[in-house]
Amino acid sequence: MTLSRLPDKSLPLILWALAAFVSETLAWWWVSQTPGIGFLPGPFWLGLSGLFCALAAFVLLRRQLSTAKRAARHARQLLVSSLDTLDVGLEIWDQRDRLILYNKKINSMRLGFHKPADIGQTFESLVRAKLKLHQVPAAIGCEDQWLAKRLATRGKHKEPQLKELAGNQWVNTREIRTPEGYLVASWIDVTELVRKGKMLEASNQRLARQSSMDELTGLANRRHFDQALTTEWQRAARSGTPLSLLMVDIDHFKQYNDNYGHVAGDECLRRVARVLDHCVRRAGEMAARYGGEEFVLLLPGADMTHACETAQKCLDLMEKEAVPHATSSTGPQVTFSIGVACLLPDASLEPAAMINAADTAMYRAKSAGRARYEVADQADWDIDKDTPRTRPAPLS
Numbered sequence: 001m002t003l004s005r006l007p008d009k010s011l012p013l014i015l016w017a018l019a020a021f022v023s024e025t026l027a028w029w030w031v032s033q034t035p036g037i038g039f040l041p042g043p044f045w046l047g048l049s050g051l052f053c054a055l056a057a058f059v060l061l062r063r064q065l066s067t068a069k070r071a072a073r074h075a076r077q078l079l080v081s082s083l084d085t086l087d088v089g090l091e092i093w094d095q096r097d098r099l100i101l102y103n104k105k106i107n108s109m110r111l112g113f114h115k116p117a118d119i120g121q122t123f124e125s126l127v128r129a130k131l132k133l134h135q136v137p138a139a140i141g142c143e144d145q146w147l148a149k150r151l152a153t154r155g156k157h158k159e160p161q162l163k164e165l166a167g168n169q170w171v172n173t174r175e176i177r178t179p180e181g182y183l184v185a186s187w188i189d190v191t192e193l194v195r196k197g198k199m200l201e202a203s204n205q206r207l208a209r210q211s212s213m214d215e216l217t218g219l220a221n222r223r224h225f226d227q228a229l230t231t232e233w234q235r236a237a238r239s240g241t242p243l244s245l246l247m248v249d250i251d252h253f254k255q256y257n258d259n260y261g262h263v264a265g266d267e268c269l270r271r272v273a274r275v276l277d278h279c280v281r282r283a284g285e286m287a288a289r290y291g292g293e294e295f296v297l298l299l300p301g302a303d304m305t306h307a308c309e310t311a312q313k314c315l316d317l318m319e320k321e322a323v324p325h326a327t328s329s330t331g332p333q334v335t336f337s338i339g340v341a342c343l344l345p346d347a348s349l350e351p352a353a354m355i356n357a358a359d360t361a362m363y364r365a366k367s368a369g370r371a372r373y374e375v376a377d378q379a380d381w382d383i384d385k386d387t388p389r390t391r392p393a394p395l396s
Contacts, residue, residue: 009064009067010064012060013057013060013061013064016053016054016056016057016060017053017054017057019049019050019053020050020051020052020053020054020056020057021050022050023046023047023049023050023053024047024050024051024054026046027043027044027046027047027050028043028047030042030043030046031043079101080101080103083101083103084103084104084105086103086105087105088105088186088187088188089102089103089105089106089108089109089171089186089187089188089189090102090103090105090106090184090185090186090187091106091114091184091185091187092182092183092184092185093123093182093183093184093185094181094182095180095181095182096122097122097123097124097154097183098120098121098122098123099114099118099119099120099121099122099123099126100119100120101119102114102118105187106187109165109169109171109187109189110165110166110169123151123154124147124151127147127150128147131143131146131147134166135165135166136165136166137164137165137166138163138164154175154183155175155176155177155183156175157174157175159174160172160173160174160188161173161174162190162194168191168195169189169191170189170190170191170193170194170195171187171188171189171190171191172187172188172190173185173186173187173188174186211223212224214273214288214289216266216269216270216289217269217270217272217273217289218270218273218277219273219276219277219287219288219289219295220286220287220288220289221288221289222288222289222290222291224288225286225288225290225296225298228286228288228298229245229298229351229354229355230351232284232298232300233345233351233354234345235300236300236301236344236345237345237346237347240344241300241301241344242301242302242303242304242342242343242344243298243299243300243301243302243342243343243344243345243354244298244299244302244303244304244306244307244310244340244341244342245296245297245298245299245307245340245341245342245354245355245358246296246297246299246307246310246311246314246338246339246340246341246358246373247290247294247295247296247338247339247341247355247358247359247361247362248272248276248294248295248296248297248314248336248337248338248362249293249294249295249336249337249362249366250268250269250272250293250294250334250335250336251328251330251334251335251336251337251366251370251371252325252327252328252329252330252370253265253268253292253293255325255327255328256268256325256327256328256334258327259326259327268323268334269289269293271321271323271334272293272295272318272321272323272334272336273287273289273295275314275317275318275321276295276297276314278317279297279310279313279314279317280297280299280310282299282301282302284300284301285297285298285299285300285302286298296355296358297310297314302342303342304340304342304375307340307342308340308373308375311338311340311373312373314336314338315335315336315338315371315372315373318334318335318336319333319335321333321334330369330370330371331371335370335371336371337362337365337366337370337371337372337373337374338362338365338372338373338374339357339358339359339360339361339362339363339364339365339373339374339376340358340361340373340374340375340376341354341357341358341361341375341376341380341381342375342376343381353381356380356381357376357380357381358376360376360380361373361374361375361376361377361380362374364380
């Protein structure tokens, strides 16, 4: 941007000052050349004219200074008005880090953030006052450390910095040093962008949970279980630690649905899920809905003793849950059967072999009377996954 050249008004002032100097110099020289002589009209009038020229120069200088001050005030007002029209908050700090200018957008972002009395105050003193009022959420509880770090990095960030203000308000700030040593800080309100970003992130997390969670029971779904089984199988194979799996199937669930209806059946599934979820508490353990009325419990690091204890705990808690089942031939309340499989994984087997063994043991538990658990033996591990299971006959 090019500014038009202002007219040079200094020439008349220079001429008046030069005339005053010349007149006074000549008057002094004239008097020095005629010592001992009384009043001389020539030097008197010459000195008087020099005094007049000096007075004229002084008056002209005062006028020019007054005009310059008015122009400076007008320029400053024009600058302030122009900055106030911007949709960006601005602060200008001098070489001693004292505030010399800010625009209205700063206070529209944060009501009362700056006031006229702040002009001339240092950045540190203003920040300390805000810290005392807990207006900087990121610094609450560690004010001194936060301030020391803030002062050390002031004006040194080349990229915009995202900051949180009180009231869940977010701004992008940038600080730039001018060649004269001034610091210009810009503030851009990005609260809506941050809020939308957080909403999008929460939505993505919710979708991720939904993609890995069974909607009815709230447990992990089949897909999540399959991924977890593969991961834990590989981890156990590397570390040489045991891995256990419990396959759980609700006894006579079809009869329950036929007698009480599908709404009650869904509630029954939820209550069973809560019981099973309560039985997995160690790190890495998980309960999942495998499909229909079947559930699985994955127990990384669990040996056979722990796996059997967990199976018995599930049976005991289900008995305490006491969900009525009038059409069950096993008992007056809902029960389930459990198959337990445990091994040290290695490269000779696939994770599916563990599911197949636990499933086979679970059907053996049903054939043996239901409401119990059975442990997979060698025959269960050797059975082919496509071999039909022997469905237990209804108990009399």
